[in-house]
Amino acid sequence: MLSRQSQTKPAATKPASVTIKPQRMGFSFDSKVPRYWLANNRLMSHTMNAMSLLFPQGETFFVDSVRAFREQITDPAFQKEISGFIGQEAMHSLEHVAMNQHVRDLGMPTDEIENHLKVLLDALRLLPKRHHLAITCALEHLTAMLADLLLERDDIREDMHETMRPLWVWHAIEETEHKGVAYDLYQAVDGSNYAERTGWLVVATLGLAAFTLYGTGRMMLKDPAPFSLKDTAQGLWRMWGWNGAFSSLTGEWLKYFKPGFHPWQNDNSELINRFKDQVEASIAPQYRKSNRSTGKGAATPTLQ
Ligand SMILES: [Fe+2]
Numbered sequence: 001m002l003s004r005q006s007q008t009k010p011a012a013t014k015p016a017s018v019t020i021k022p023q024r025m026g027f028s029f030d031s032k033v034p035r036y037w038l039a040n041n042r043l044m045s046h047t048m049n050a051m052s053l054l055f056p057q058g059e060t061f062f063v064d065s066v067r068a069f070r071e072q073i074t075d076p077a078f079q080k081e082i083s084g085f086i087g088q089e090a091m092h093s094l095e096h097v098a099m100n101q102h103v104r105d106l107g108m109p110t111d112e113i114e115n116h117l118k119v120l121l122d123a124l125r126l127l128p129k130r131h132h133l134a135i136t137c138a139l140e141h142l143t144a145m146l147a148d149l150l151l152e153r154d155d156i157r158e159d160m161h162e163t164m165r166p167l168w169v170w171h172a173i174e175e176t177e178h179k180g181v182a183y184d185l186y187q188a189v190d191g192s193n194y195a196e197r198t199g200w201l202v203v204a205t206l207g208l209a210a211f212t213l214y215g216t217g218r219m220m221l222k223d224p225a226p227f228s229l230k231d232t233a234q235g236l237w238r239m240w241g242w243n244g245a246f247s248s249l250t251g252e253w254l255k256y257f258k259p260g261f262h263p264w265q266n267d268n269s270e271l272i273n274r275f276k277d278q279v280e281a282s283i284a285p286q287y288r289k290s291n292r293s294t295g296k297g298a299a300t301p302t303l304q
């Protein structure tokens, strides 16, 4: 039986003010959502649609990889964090299923893309379970980076249509809250193999990029509007150009290669507080009872 620090003392820990509590939001998506909901740009919108398609199965993979090791943890506080992580990822899956249904209703080939993702994840499941956890840590680093970007960069957040923004901001907050859990677990169950940890970041990044590109391409080809060079060039520049959404993350990505890396070395917990009340105001009425701040936030402005 292992405690959180039995193998390697973490270089940083989650701030005490951060709690990890799941929250069902009950988002729904209808005709008010524009087809090109991100920056009115086709390429960028389909890129995020493709990422959303990854979440239900991807987050189930994360949950399974953490569940496989949690029985080795004796520390009750750490067990509570693991429960919070599992609950939050399960809620993310459910809410993204709703978004993905909306994308499916637009005529996008979501079933095929999801079936191909299943083949990929089933192949990964053949690996030893510690590798599953290392893969989860790597992908959690990527999601934590994207979450930080979304919460930090007003320009990116404001480019999201008001009908989509609450889902992504809520997800970003919870990814921030639980960003250290899988990593702490991996360290506790002998995540001391530097090559394994960092090697999986490289593979996971390439895999995520390739699969997102594949999903985006499939949706662009299926999109009824004719190809637009201008739209595509603008989208590419905003994602990969100078200070682009993805290109600006290079420095954060590289930090994972530091031998003493820990997700909470970047203490961005202030961002959680900045958006928490707004997110709570976006909870659908039927889920308000389970509001983690017991109804507080009802009078706060919504993210819309
Ligand atoms: Fe998530």
Ligand SMILES: [Fe+2]
Pocket (backbone or CB within 6 Å): 089, 140, 143, 175, 178
């Ligand atoms: Fe996560």
